């Protein structure tokens with residue numbers, strides 16, 4: 114008797130192989146039988162059967178770059194990721210884990226997370242009680258409590274603060290490096306998936322000073338990387354900075370990968386750079402390969418969408434009108450003199466070179482239409498759309514940053530170029546930053562963007578390849594044991610969706626963080642079921658209360674992925 118039988122699905126197995134129609138049988142959380150419909154399907158009966166006729170069954174998506182560390186303590190669903198088919202997340206990225214900890218580092222780490230990852234400090238304080246210390250103790254807090262599988266890196270900046278106290282902005286002494294290495298060994302032993310770190314120029318702590326890892330010298334990075342080598346199923350995550358990557362940082366990433374004998378993934382390819390830098394950035398992978406190392410870039414398989422409502426208030430003369438109470442604001446907007454003044458303010462801003470922010474074909478209303486397209490529909494000027502539609506109803510605006518090839522905007526050609534980059538072997542899809550910067554963006558939705566926009570609408574990937582890039586590829590990179598594919602013996606982490614309708618909903622504002630703080634939240638269309646370890650965690654867009662997620666521990670739930678080496 115099976116626990117679950119999914120019948121007649123179009124199976125896309127995560128390996129890139131052509132889809133087949135058939136059945137998948139699950140027992141004790143694992144896939145125990147698969148059979149093509151033409152061969153009669155799986156004959157065994159089951160406690161629960163899902164008729165998947167007309168639907169695609171794929172492995173659950175593995176989102177390798179999230180910051181769900183804190184949210185995991187209050188939100189067992191790690192929303193909204195599972196709504197988009199995500200069944201496994203990795204957190205503790207960029208050097209910012211919330212363990213290991215000592216009491217005197219709690220406030221610093223909390224303020225650092227709030228600043229660097231855009232998490233509301235009220236929520237961090239109102240949410241969990243920050244009483245854990247060792248990495249293992251913290252993992253114990255989450256064990257058996259999450260809907261999805263989750264693994265976490267030990268963060269360099271956090272460990273550096275624990276070891277160095279207030280001296281985090283100085284170079285570490287040999288003793289301090291040794292203490293950090295010992296703490297990392299202990300954390301990896303307890304199940305941390307690897308080491309994360311950052312030299313990102315924008316990464317500042319609660320006081321606005323560089324995060325601790327930015328004061329590390331190469332010998333410190335390499336000492337920590339060497340410690341990773343001693344632990345099975347581990348990996349490295351890093352941020353080399355924004356824009357072009359300097360030669361010494363390219364060399365550092367190669368050296369870290371070699372020292373650890375593990376792949377190193379860095380983010381974020383292209384990022385919000387105003388000029389195309391991805392070709393130069395990808396040479397870091399070539400340099401690594403030439404030296405026997407393995408370095409890959411994470412790329413967000415979408416354009417970046419950032420909330421930009423404050424853009425208008427910062428325009429000359431706009432703030433005083435925008436901030437009026439509703440009725441008064443609408444009255445003011447009806448006054449031709451006020452309208453002329455606001456127009457003049459925009460013109461002045463444009464002359465000062467803020468024009469980039471006023472590309473109205475890259476500014477979206479909440480319903481996903483751009484200001485330019487609404488203006489075209491109404492036969493008016495884009496500024497009239499602001500004065501007649503946006504400001505009267507205080508509608509939030511979102512600015513699109515056309516990732517990788519900004520000068521090409523959102524043209525079809527730009528999507529073709531992005532598709533080519535996303536298919537490059539030096540690139541892994543991810544970089545959602547889910548759980549971070551929650552008030553200005555929501556890229557946790559990238560799986561349904563890939564399936565709806567990139568696969569169905571734009572044909573940048575076949576369905577099989579789009580699925581593989583989000584499942585089999587990340588599973589192999591991180592050595593996630595028996596995950597990322599549909600095969601007998603694999604964990605039954607699955608998503609069932611309608612390939613003809615799957616898409617993301619536009620992000621909306623929700624005030625549902627602890628303390629009532631705001632976040633952006635996008636649901637999905639066309640995702641019928643999301644299954645973790647054989648249990649349904651999402652049914653037609655609604656989370657069930659099931660918490661079958663496994664807390665992924667290195668060496669237990671992961672296999673060792675080595676690099677070719679320095680021969």
Ligand SMILES: [Zn+2]
Pocket residue numbers: 178179180206207546
């Ligand atoms: Zn990050």
